[in-house]
Amino acid sequence: MRASPAVEPVPFAAALADHGDRPAVLTADGRLSYRELADRVAALAARLGTARRLVLLAGANWVDELVAYLAALTAGHPLLLTPGDNDAATAALERAYDPDVVLRRVGGTLTVDERRPVSRHELHPDLALLLSTSGSTGSPKLVRLSRANLQANAEAIAGYLGIRDTDRAATTLPLHYCYGLSVVNSHLLRGAALLLTDRSVADASFWELFRAARGTALAGVPYTFELLDRVGFAQLRLPHLRYVTQAGGRLDPERVTRYAELGRRRGFDLFVMYGQTEATARMAYLPPRLAATRPEAIGVPVPGGAFRLRPLPDRPEPDTGELVYTGPNVMLGYARTPADLALGRTVEELRTGDVARRAPDGLYEIVGRVGGYAKVFGLRIDLARVEERLAARGVAAYCVGTDRELVVATTDGADPQRVRRLAAATAGLPARAVRVHPVAELPRLGNGKPDRGALRALAAAPAPAAPSGDDGADLCRLYARVLGTDDVTPDDSFVSLGGDSLSYVEMSVRLEEALGDLPADWHTTAIRDLSRPTAAPRPGRRAVLETSVALRAAAIVVIVGSHIPLFTVKGGAHLLLAVAGFNFARFQLTDVPRARRLRAVGRGIGRVVLPSALWIAAAGAVTGDYTLTNVLLLNSVLGPHDGATQWHFWFVEALVFILLGAVVLLAVPAVDRVERRYPFGLPLAVAALGLAFRYDLPGLATHGHVPSAVVVFWLFALGWAAARARGTGQRLVLTGAALLALPGFFGEPWREALIAAGFGLLVWVPRLPSRGTLNRVAGVLATSSLAIYLIHWQVLAVVGPVSRGAALVVSLVAGVGVAALARVAARRLPHVARSWGRAATRDAPVGRVPPLDGAVQATAARSAGSTPA
Template identity: 45%
Template structure:
């Protein structure tokens, strides 16, 4: 049975919405979900776009879509209007729900309201096949927020990953996690799914640790855990988490890219001193969220490792390339780039080639050593450098190449290409990156291999 059935005692608290102060019990949430599911359903399986903002209504709408048997695509509430328009064009959703939906022209009409959310319906049924019967959720591929590429996840994927996470974190109904990440991001969503399965209480907020309301909710809501990407931990370090009065806090989790070793050691020591459990973890949206974790009691001797596979999963290495391979019931059905792809069934058979290179030690702990594909992780989001390159080249005309690491992206334009400021601004806007991690410069001619392909190694080595 899925977590969306909310099978917990009626009077147990399910969530508190930090923005409104509104609380909902499991009974109350279930009634809301049942009522809304009826309004989302249709004679044919619908695709619902949900602009999700970490509110009680967004969580209820998400669960309603799962309950109604719809396929739901989660998008950040602040999705830029031009990106939303291109996604609608590619996927032709039957319904669109969100707190504030940009004007969409003639294809959609106001249908209803789901609490504070607007619900739009497509005037005419979209052309093309219905989503596959197994399809439950589509998520933007980690980080390529500027792209139309989605990950297709089944009900089974969601159930399996929520169950595995609840098991290794030993979640109980006493857990009260505060949301630090957007629910349209697989890690953020996994916190919601696993805690609803365990019957815990979600403290929902769109505020970041850089804002006082976050800490007020953390204290007043007696938060027991928080989840963060490396950037979150940099913020928490700056804000002196160890000096804050947080009597209820007992668990920290970290994923979304490698935490720098000194920061990992610092938080490991802090957790030790405060009696907190600190879980360093690894995953991909392609595996619903979670793939591996380091048991907290092993963290001190395993700093820098991604850990052991989650319950129900298995890790191995490609004998030739050392690529990390994950097998488990949470491996996605496949990718989608448009509506027609949603009709496709499972294409991976539970086996995911991660694109990461790794080694394994005698205790069975895995450690990443590099990447097979050209992508970087910034702020917990995975960004494919080839995608960025294609994207920018499509606008410009001049030859350009994109290199980078987990500290930033560098775009090198050949000759006198488009003004670097406008390229940097476009990159920052499309990928939602702070300009401090984007650098654009020009070069007389790009270094190339004999094949004519850009020599990325030479270009990266030239980085000052």
């Protein structure tokens, strides 16, 4: 055993107390100031002593582990940081390196196991930190980092991010991962606060904590951004968010552009970054102003760093080669055994293993991997390119190659034949040389990167049979049946599959039956997450019914019953306009490009116009009650305005014209940007404009008939705003607007009271207590509401004179039946189209890639939105 002399601490760790009483750590349980954090660090550093020892810390995003990390850096002890959530990896590294001190959590408490008073190892004076390059595998190959490495990289990151002492960064990544650690180092350097949590961004409680702490910074790997999309990040109100950072692998350029545009609208910057553990964390960053226009680039070197391109014989393109980095953050070298801990610097520059191109604008782009290739039957395959091309077709997959086949791991639910065809076409291989291996979840390391070791194990194993009967597969089949699509994977959600407000009702009822209680955001939650309920359904649990569904079901019964008249309860149609606005915001104003939004609303209008025009034309031909203006849904504009039956479909006309107005409004790029930046403010402004026509401030009534849509669109706008309302203040504004605008609108207090009560429920009560049977009935009525509305007039004429009660029942039953037949017919159309498409491409020439089939087209059109009503 030998006593290693004390060395200087890492500067930012030693300077904690200099930030005084500023907040340093914020958690769900409280906060620590820098002074308090420094005291706790000093106490543990004193216990570790001044004689340098090798310390192993099982890292985790907890205060005690953070204190232990900083104490080791302060006292100058080389720290081996291992994943605290992986006992096997920690045990493997413990066996390989025999640390002198082990800090790990036992029974909820961080324990200090001092195995020897002085180190048995020879520890180089510059050595400060040991990190694994292989995530959570426990490989003995470690990166040796110095105090200067840690300080230099923290200063570079803090510089280009512009970190302020008022910032508050969430620890969205593990402490043992170099990216997560760099967030800690760079923010502590500047005296900023850490929002310390181990919760996932997919957890609603994470966002509650982030908002309460006024979080300003988020960090994520590509998988994090998948989770952000699932939770509807674009709709979250995060008023203090200043910057979002991304590293840990290539983020799809489309997603980079989308998040950059979102940041521009919401007031935060997106920093796309590139790094490796061997460079302490970061080597390059893309300035936020370039993210939208150069999303494929990694950017420029971090301050103090530099790149060069090492020529490669097989990459003769100009300005292309292996990317080599130099800078003060380049590691000392690797350690593979304890003897290597005595080594000083063994590398001066870092050969990244990535093939890069320097573009004319000076930005660097990664175009391949030196080792990222496979030879299948002697053909050189770029695995990253195959993965990227599959991702562009909506297929999440990782690839690995053998000498005889390309193995593609993809998620359960993807069509293996389709994946095989796409992968073979990209790689230039026959389909028989591609094996698709469905997995429940793509193998990833703890840092979010592909687990290549697990992929190689898959390649060595036979492909399992397709799953049957598991919750994920059952739910995928349920989604496919309800939404009429064959291309459903566990990573899809109701909204991403193009679900609309009518199918929403059916889907929610069926999921309640299958899973029990559903989360409020189930429509944006991935199927795989729905198939993992956190608790078993409670015996005798009380069912709930979404308020929007209950209002639609009740309103259609009230409308038909009042038209008979079996009773007189007016106001149902006007309440439905508010519900339509509510659903319009939820299902069609999703976080997709403007063109997709407009196409989605257009399809929604078509699903209202087509069945309405067909039914009105048929009914008019038989009864003579309707004119051509009814068929064209122009009666409210062209008349006649005094007929006995021509007004029957005023609601359908008003809804269609309001939706057309929304299309025109959102087609203006500036308005689309305003809506995304102020999702509550825009519909509130539209409602204010509508109230000007509700009170006829322009004096239109003096010039003749005013179409209903002009008079009532404020109700639709209020419903739209209700879907966007966040917090008590905004809900009070909406409630007050409705209570002020409704009185006197009809001159019928009970009618106005009904609409006010229904709208109040929509704003304040998302779910109502119910029963399973009532849920099914309400779901069927709400799903069939358009069909019931269209046909009930003809039922009343035939059955009403005989029995008013029977007329109500027959109207509802007939409408449900017609709606069911229409859904069956609509779901058959895609299958017919695909059959025609296969017939048309069956004899496509060899070597040509056939056109996208129906499933691929459906994937490409996902998240485009849905129908209103």
